[in-house]
Amino acid sequence: MALMVLVLVGLTFGWLSSVLARTEAAGSILRQIGLAMAASVAVGLYANNMTMMGGLSPAALGFACAAATAVLAAYHVLVRSRTSEV
Numbered sequence: 001m002a003l004m005v006l007v008l009v010g011l012t013f014g015w016l017s018s019v020l021a022r023t024e025a026a027g028s029i030l031r032q033i034g035l036a037m038a039a040s041v042a043v044g045l046y047a048n049n050m051t052m053m054g055g056l057s058p059a060a061l062g063f064a065c066a067a068a069t070a071v072l073a074a075y076h077v078l079v080r081s082r083t084s085e086v
Contacts, residue, residue, distance in 0.1 A: 001055065002053075007037055009064050010033070010036040010037030010038070010040035013068040014034070017032050017072040018032045035071050040064040040068040043063050043064050043067035044060045044064035
């Protein structure tokens with residue numbers, strides 16, 4: 001159940017990031033969703049004492065949200081700096 005919640009958090013944050021950034025390219029939208037999903041699952045797993053069999057602690061959920069936000073912010077800074085140089 002915890003894994004399902006973390007995947008859902010990543011999907012939601014990635015989709016919301018693509019909406020807020022007004023991303024229209026399908027590849028970029030999927031990349032943002034994938035990055036957020038990977039970050040939330042990895043950090044949520046680590047913060048939940050490396051177990052997904054039981055429930056998800058509130059701290060792990062918070063860390064997963066923060067990780068997804070941080071990864072997406074770094075992604076957008078990197079993409080914006082790449083496009084401004086060209």
